[in-house]
Amino acid sequence: MLAKTPRLGADDSVSADASPVAEGIYLDNAATAPLDPAFAEAMSRVACERFGNPSSRHDLGLGAERELRLAREQVANRLGLAEGTVVFTSGATEALAIAILGCGRARRQPGHVLISAVEHAAVRETALMLTRDGHEVEETPVDSDGRVVLGELRSRLRPTTFLVAVMHVNNEVGVIQPVGRIARAVKRERPRCRVLVDMVQSFGVLETDVVALGVDMVAVSAHKIHGPKGVGALGLAPGVTVAPLWSGGGQERGNRPGTENVPGVVAFGMAAAIGKGDPERFRRYGAKLLAAIRDISPQAQPLVEERYRAPHILTVTLPGLRSEVVVNALSERGLWVSSGSACHSRRSLRSRVLIAMGVDERQGAIRLSFGRMVSDADVDQAAETLRSTLVELS
Ligand SMILES: Cc1ncc(COP(=O)(O)O)c(C=O)c1O
Numbered sequence: 001m002l003a004k005t006p007r008l009g010a011d012d013s014v015s016a017d018a019s020p021v022a023e024g025i026y027l028d029n030a031a032t033a034p035l036d037p038a039f040a041e042a043m044s045r046v047a048c049e050r051f052g053n054p055s056s057r058h059d060l061g062l063g064a065e066r067e068l069r070l071a072r073e074q075v076a077n078r079l080g081l082a083e084g085t086v087v088f089t090s091g092a093t094e095a096l097a098i099a100i101l102g103c104g105r106a107r108r109q110p111g112h113v114l115i116s117a118v119e120h121a122a123v124r125e126t127a128l129m130l131t132r133d134g135h136e137v138e139e140t141p142v143d144s145d146g147r148v149v150l151g152e153l154r155s156r157l158r159p160t161t162f163l164v165a166v167m168h169v170n171n172e173v174g175v176i177q178p179v180g181r182i183a184r185a186v187k188r189e190r191p192r193c194r195v196l197v198d199m200v201q202s203f204g205v206l207e208t209d210v211v212a213l214g215v216d217m218v219a220v221s222a223h224k225i226h227g228p229k230g231v232g233a234l235g236l237a238p239g240v241t242v243a244p245l246w247s248g249g250g251q252e253r254g255n256r257p258g259t260e261n262v263p264g265v266v267a268f269g270m271a272a273a274i275g276k277g278d279p280e281r282f283r284r285y286g287a288k289l290l291a292a293i294r295d296i297s298p299q300a301q302p303l304v305e306e307r308y309r310a311p312h313i314l315t316v317t318l319p320g321l322r323s324e325v326v327v328n329a330l331s332e333r334g335l336w337v338s339s340g341s342a343c344h345s346r347r348s349l350r351s352r353v354l355i356a357m358g359v360d361e362r363q364g365a366i367r368l369s370f371g372r373m374v375s376d377a378d379v380d381q382a383a384e385t386l387r388s389t390l391v392e393l394s
Contacts, residue, residue, distance in 0.1 A: 044263070
């Protein structure tokens, strides 16, 4: 259960009549996970007490630099990377842009980029920017579970393919891609081709060892694992370099110049060390909520087969119901879930992911996603709310 917290006014001061955040159960942790209060405290401490510029050579600067180094180690550990190959950014979108646009810029000749058909807009739209420089961007298809079809991907590799981007866990449906196998297949045929993996949804839940998986570049984000928004990182496997998008003071070894967001990065490090939560607990929660939904809507189906599904994301079809109607009805009853990707639900666009999977996207679907702050009691109450709401809507 989320506590009632006073909301800060637009001027950042706590105003007496500011409307409080409503109480409810938050099962939309794939969109963003609530900030851990301990991280907020650490951010405040670092911002106030360790405010030095990490590039300054006096005590305060060195203190801030130490904070940065510890956070880098924490993120690197979670990625199985040695310190120094983690580049802090303003989020995963920026990390992906450095990787994608950097790879494009590093080429003298136009080439070919392959992305999966279920990538987040941060990969797809950024890759499409490369077409302005004459590069070709192609999508490789997925099966009905949303998994990349390896043979199809292999058959699309060309001598000019310089980048393959496949996400680890899909944010809309939770499908896990076999990124290790994909990387091996790509490297076997095109050893110089870079493999980029968007690990935003898997980081802190699944194994994300960059070296063991054999991928070159990964992007991760703090706010999906109870850290702050606007902080992320690009992880680079040993020997992999990128061309920075801009230049400046040389921070982040020149890969992402600009004075570092030390408080945010410190909280990101703490979040990376702790992770998003226990996968086994998430599986239990998913099973309980699916059973509750099926009590009322027996035809409801998970969109992804259990063995391919990440434990913390469960998207369930609701035949005969519209997603927005269900999401709104649940929200009115204090249960916050999503109809898929947050941006799709806002703009009511057709979901590219569902289309790629061959799912009739006119049928309703809701996404339930878990994090460390969801309790057993929350899930019991959510199951009750799902039952009563579906009874009313049916
Ligand atoms: C799979 C995926 N990739 C990338 C992003 C973008 O991350 P950020 O919000 O840190 O820019 C998100 C966030 O919604 C995501 O879910």
